[in-house]
Amino acid sequence: MKISDLLLSVLVSSALAAADPALPLVKSNQLRRLINKSSLRARVRELHGIAMRNGGHRAAGSPGSVETMEWIENQIPTNYYNVERQYFEFSIPINSCSMTVNGTQPGFDFCFGSLGQHINTTITAPLALVPNLGCEASDYTGFAGKIAFIRSGSTCDHKLQFNLSVAAGAIGIVSASIPDDTLNARRDIDLNTRRDLSLDDPDLPNVGVVYTSGPNAQAVLEMLENGDQPTTIDIQVEWEYTYTANVFATTKGGNQSSIITVGAHMDGVKGGPGINDNGSGTIAQIEVAKALSNFSVKNAIRFCWWGGEEQGLRGSRHYTTQLSAAEKSKIVMNLNFDMIASPNYRYGVLPGDDPLVPPRNPSTGSAEIKQHFLDFFAKTGRNAVLADLVPSSDHWPFLDVGIPVGGIFMGAGGLKSEEEVTLFGGQAGVPYDSCYHKACDDKQNVNYQAFMTGAKAMADAVATYGRSIKDFPFPRPAAV
Template identity: 35%
Template sequence: MVSRIKLGAVAAAATLLGGFGVAQPAQASGNSTKDLTTSVTLAGVLRHLVAFQAIAKLNGDTRASGTPGYTRSADYVATLMRAAGYQVTRQPFPFNFCSDDASSFTQNTPTPTAYVDQVDYDVLDCSGNGTATGAVVPVDLQLTTPNTSTSGCEAGDFVGVSGNIALIQRGGCGFGVKATNAQAAGATGVIIMNQGDTTGPDRQDLFLGTLGGPVGIPAVAVSYPQGVAFAGTAGLTVTISADTVAEVRQTENVIAESRYGNADNVVMTGAHLDSVPEGPGINDNGTGSAGILEVALQARNLKSKNKLRFAWWGAEEANLVGSTFYVNSLSEAEHAKIKLYLNFDMIGSPNYTFGVYDGDDSDATGAGPGPAGSAQIEQVFQRFFATRKQATAASDFTGRSDYGPFIGTGIPAGGLFTGAEVEKTADDVAKWGGLAGVAYDPCYHEACDSFTPERDGADKAVYAQLRKKYKLVGNVNTFALDTNADAVATAVGTFAQDISSIPPRPAPAGTALARVSGTSGHGLVE
């Protein structure tokens, strides 16, 4: 793709309001993967991001599922896909809507201290509303190697917590199980510390977590070192105050299928359309949604051998609810027709890495390989980045995005990820440039994930440094987005015509397809 655009020109092209009459760039001129990749331009992708930003602006600065901003985003996608000739289905489902509007967390004794939201603590998604004050009571903590914690997973763990604040360690079961058990034992509030079972930042630092469903008492997350400090402080009392909403709402997935291709061989591509309630979600996941939308529009007349199916998932940020609902709704026969799934979640992070899902587990860390065929999907992406002379990073199948329900039921998957809250390393900088010690996306899950990050609360000094290193449009790195959109088109175009590299999938052992539960989304559940 060619990166010769100005944001103003894109905004002028994106006359999205009313009937969403957006000017269409020229479509792919032929059936080859190269034709499709060439037709997908940065300008084409950015016009959809402009639309998403405008939708958020008109709807409380959010596109979260269960809000008008999400419904309007779904309208935008569905309208364009129908106009392009796709068969569009809008699949409704209920989910737990949770938001955090304000909070405070203070140490009362022995040393009065005010903790900083998003720095010292984070309100767990679906936390209860209200204020809790009391002594901090450690619950079955394991603070020596190997820290194999099951803290809070059993009702018997909660000794002396009634009327107090339970300090619980991550590990062994879901955060929601721990918080629910604490509430049942009479705790008035919950602090969940990271596990500390490795030295990695994901097990040491402050984490963003979700309880998975409404819990009736205030609940916050802290880092492992902070939790250890709390556990070692005699006479510790704290106050947790959370202004939250937790209720059941309706939302939907948008599913679009091509006119051409063998309906028994479905190549499925997806991205979550929802943002978090805190912001418009221009990188997370406006970039993935816009990327697959532009690829789909350019492929609208592609006479593919295999059926193309595109999905924009709802309620990913609430625990992969939309993609899980979809997979669980499939009959055994329909499930078998999906030969592979491609997932694109955050493909334009400002301080990016080129992450490719590690289908063959060549990195040998974290989760194992994906289902048979995942390695072959990874190879398509690796070949693409090799032609662009770009290094890649192995992105683990952690279950933090919508591929989770697919690989959980045996469908091979792959995709791209440019990074979220984890900090870039010096080795990363040697590969992709940027800033070491700064998150891949410094505005991850914040209001500043927008076209005007500094105005919306981003660290101005950090973004000034990033702009010296890269060309950014708002909270999006244009080179990363440009390159990854080409990678999306290359993968879709490749598998649209040929899935011979994907091995046949054995039939399920039983008479019914195993159902999967929502796993984690970007906010972890365990």
């Protein structure tokens, strides 16, 4: 990792002796055997205690976040790892919004005064329904001077829809996620996804946007069945500045020019302790990192605890954008573990090669990582499904810079299907995690069967790629 004033990186430990070369080379079955439920339970109690001592949460920049970082660092054996913090500052728009449609005020999720700029704005115009999927310029005929109601989660992303609507003359946007809408069959993009696509992107248009979902979105859609509706959107923006950090633990042993990054965000939302989201990934990384110190590796492993994920992947995006070309070329892959103890879980594998989500910087190797995790579940007698590859977790900034990704995601606020109940048990029509972003995401909000499986899946990948990347496409071709 590049250490510079720009990166604001603080070295916690770097001058200690390298890991003992006499240690046995890591093997998956041996590493997995060192992961145990009692240790996971102990770490859950400790992390929950941190949140409870700090106002009930561990949000980025808060005292709970600072104590979480210190707690992580104290767990890591510094004779085996170089432990570092990478500080960064970011701003969050705090928006005050209202939306009135034909004299009524339907609820909504959040808004932005102006994409990428967050300018205060008031828009009064007819609200009109975008036909079809909103993925073609022809879908926006006649939208000049109107507010476009766009169904999200179709076969194209928000950026394309937003740019097409503004190019056609729309002066505002209502982006709606309606799970039962047949035009929205591909995926129900969650709030983090929409937040990510709306932050700090110079290619997004300068227009006010309101996001709505579920029954609120359905109510507006039903109003639009009677034609365009007179609408006023008012958005006022204030800014909150936050200072936080990422934490890294990189093995002293192993080839430092072929680094496997393993990531989980350590922050939560202000609404709760964040034990499943993402204390589960945070804890699993601690336990796998400690277990790995009993072995040697051929390829360096860098465990990354990201800060500011809940505010738009701030930590992982800061890390990847600060990498020089030489540093980036040393990273073999990124493995991401977000929410791996969901109470009503499904074993979801991230498909980094998803052809329906064209990465902005195509990479090679994601298909191999996906297959590795599918094979792990199959070999251990478990079912698995492919999770949606949405830009709502810390794998996405790595895809943006051409680094292959993969990982595990066991579900957030989406509803479990009947087919998934057949594969994994649990309850159909109920969220994977009913406490997602809530105060009840506490020490009771953990499925330890899923948690153990997720932690062992992490250990298997770390051991496999720490031991050998012989058949993996690395080094990558130089970017064109």
